[in-house]
Amino acid sequence: MIEAxxxxxxxxxxxxxxxxxxxxxxxxxxxxxxxxxxxxxxxxVQWLPRLDLIHQAMLTQYSRELEALTxxxxxxxxxxxxxxxxxxxxxxxxxxxxxxQVMLPPGPLLNPQAAYRGISLGHAQLARIxxxxxxxxxxxxxxxxxxxxxxxxxxxxxxxxxxIRLLKDMPTSVPLADxxxxxxxxxxxxxxxxxxxxxxxxxx
Amino acid sequence: xxxxxxGKHQVHYELIGDTGRPVITxxxxxxxxxxxxxxxxxxxxxxxxxxxxxxxxxxxxxxxPIIELKLALHADMLDQLLDRLAIxxxxxxxxxxxxxxxxxxxxxxxxxxxxxxxxSTFAELTPHLEFFGAVMLLGLTEVGLxxxxxxxxxxxxxxxWIAAHQEQIPDMKRAGFIGNDGYALQNLMESFVAxxxxxxxxxxIRVPTLxxxxxxxxxxxxxxxxxxxxxxxxxxxxxxxxxxxxxTLEYPAVTMRQLEVFLGxxxxxxxxxxxxxxxxxDDPGAPNPWLPCAGDWRRAIQxxxxxxxxxxxxxxxx
Numbered sequence: 001m002i003e004a005x006x007x008x009x010x011x012x013x014x015x016x017x018x019x020x021x022x023x024x025x026x027x028x029x030x031x032x033x034x035x036x037x038x039x040x041x042x043x044x045v046q047w048l049p050r051l052d053l054i055h056q057a058m059l060t061q062y063s064r065e066l067e068a069l070t071x072x073x074x075x076x077x078x079x080x081x082x083x084x085x086x087x088x089x090x091x092x093x094x095x096x097x098x099x100x101q102v103m104l105p106p107g108p109l110l111n112p113q114a115a116y117r118g119i120s121l122g123h124a125q126l127a128r129i130x131x132x133x134x135x136x137x138x139x140x141x142x143x144x145x146x147x148x149x150x151x152x153x154x155x156x157x158x159x160x161x162x163x164i165r166l167l168k169d170m171p172t173s174v175p176l177a178d179x180x181x182x183x184x185x186x187x188x189x190x191x192x193x194x195x196x197x198x199x200x201x202x203x204x
Numbered sequence: 205x206x207x208x209x210x211g212k213h214q215v216h217y218e219l220i221g222d223t224g225r226p227v228i229t230x231x232x233x234x235x236x237x238x239x240x241x242x243x244x245x246x247x248x249x250x251x252x253x254x255x256x257x258x259x260x261x262x263x264x265x266x267x268x269p270i271i272e273l274k275l276a277l278h279a280d281m282l283d284q285l286l287d288r289l290a291i292x293x294x295x296x297x298x299x300x301x302x303x304x305x306x307x308x309x310x311x312x313x314x315x316x317x318x319x320x321x322x323x324s325t326f327a328e329l330t331p332h333l334e335f336f337g338a339v340m341l342l343g344l345t346e347v348g349l350x351x352x353x354x355x356x357x358x359x360x361x362x363x364x365w366i367a368a369h370q371e372q373i374p375d376m377k378r379a380g381f382i383g384n385d386g387y388a389l390q391n392l393m394e395s396f397v398a399x400x401x402x403x404x405x406x407x408x409i410r411v412p413t414l415x416x417x418x419x420x421x422x423x424x425x426x427x428x429x430x431x432x433x434x435x436x437x438x439x440x441x442x443x444x445x446x447x448x449x450x451x452t453l454e455y456p457a458v459t460m461r462q463l464e465v466f467l468g469x470x471x472x473x474x475x476x477x478x479x480x481x482x483x484x485x486d487d488p489g490a491p492n493p494w495l496p497c498a499g500d501w502r503r504a505i506q507x508x509x510x511x512x513x514x515x516x517x518x519x520x521x522x
Contacts, residue, residue, distance in 0.1 A: 001265055004382050123270065127387050132350075133378050157348035157386050164387055167271050176271065180212075183270050 007133040009202035015136040025079040029088035037099030039065040041118040057162040071148040123163035124190035210284040216265035221254030231302030237264035268388035275395040279309040297321040323416040326428035328401030349386040360450035406435035413439040418447030438477030461488035
């Protein structure tokens with residue numbers, strides 16, 4: 001669990017400085033990394049021969065994640081500081097690595113374990129990366145970056161339903177205890193990354 | 205606050221006071237956590253009790269199962285937690301979602317109870333409550349956690365409380381958003397899909413039982429509590445004046461005083477569980493804390509016995 005004080009520190013920093021290009025760039029680095037991984041995972045749905053209920057939900061997720069990435073890339077005021085990309089890459093490396101493992105050949109379409117891992121990792125990201133609590137009360141609600149951030153935050157809760165239903169209901173030969181352990185491990189991974197990210201957000 | 209391993213789950217709890225004293229265990233509502241009972245610990249520990257509160261599975265810092273969470277697991281988890289803390293018997297006080305768990309616990313683990321207090325709760329999903337639950341779940345899944353938080357304020361609190369706390373509510377909501385996970389709340393709510401009504405088993409509850417219901421609780425209305433009262437012979441129903449659903453937060457002084465009276469009666473043997481209905485005094489310092497309830501407590505209006513003159517009863521329109 002992320003401590004409330006960690007959110008408070010990040011919000012205090014943003015409250016003092018505003019959504020500077022550095023802060024916007026940090027946030028977009030995090031969300032882009034998370035959403036690119038999930039997008040890559042769901043891109044496989046295009047190769048499926050038909051669109052039944054769950055495939056439609058996956059297509060929606062693919063489309064919405066693409067929309068989120070577009071919104072972020074078009075509304076972010078990018079920082080020119082190259083050190084941010086380097087430090088961000090270090091903090092976000094566990095996520096990048098995890099999605100890389102999911103997408104290893106033969107890929108999730110042909111590897112049920114990788115498919116389950118991708119759903120579990122997507123759940124952890126959509127459930128635990130929550131930026132609404134770092135947005136100060138006094139920000140301009142019509143600022144395009146804030147609008148995009150809030151749209152993405154709200155949409156994450158809805159998209160999460162796909163992962164919830166799949167984790168609970170999809171037929172799998174993986175025993176329940178193993179599945180729960182997988183889900184917990186991914187949640188801890190995402191919590192660790194997000195905790196580090198919030199500390200980074202609160203720092204210079 | 206310490207964490208203890210119960211089976212494959214972690215439970216985050218707070219135990220204040222020596223467990224050699226009578227223990228009061230508090231169970232949270234759906235979006236609450238253990239820290240909300242600290243004021244109750246401040247009140248009851250100096251009065252000779254120990255107070256145990258904990259985050260239910262799916263809440264706060266306790267484990268938040270994602271794949272599977274059966275409703276019965278909560279009562280079994282409480283049984284394990286009491287074992288781990290070497291608490292043989294406890295007074296159990298529970299609100300709303302926690303009240304359902306408490307009733308289940310009292311039915312299946314009743315030997316562990318000294319008394320039971322259930323507040324703002326239900327033993328079965330009435331059609332009204334089933335619709336409410338569906339709306340809450342739909343809001344959570346289709347709109348999101350902030351929607352559910354918005355919905356719960358007017359259900360839980362009176363207009364007076366909301367008006368008095370307008371400025372603090374955004375911070376309260378933010379804290380609730382950080383402390384709660386939408387998927388975990390969803391899991392708790394979906395555990396009711398397979399919920400079997402507890403009503404037929406309520407007569408098995410033999411311990412002294414206090415049922416508390418807010419005067420204006422339209423979330424879990426009077427019919428839910430009256431159903432419990434009718435099924436538990438060793439019970440009384442106590443109505444909290446002016447209160448909505450979350451009166452433990454809106455009227456803590458009144459609630460603590462009423463609990464103290466009840467627990468005192470249980471301890472000194474003066475408790476009489478006769479299924480009678482009472483009204484809590486507004487003033488927690490009132491010498492007579494329980495007032496008799498006149499009229500039909502299941503109704504929201506009081507009807508006079510003497511018929512009004514025809515001329516007064518028929519409205520005139522000019």
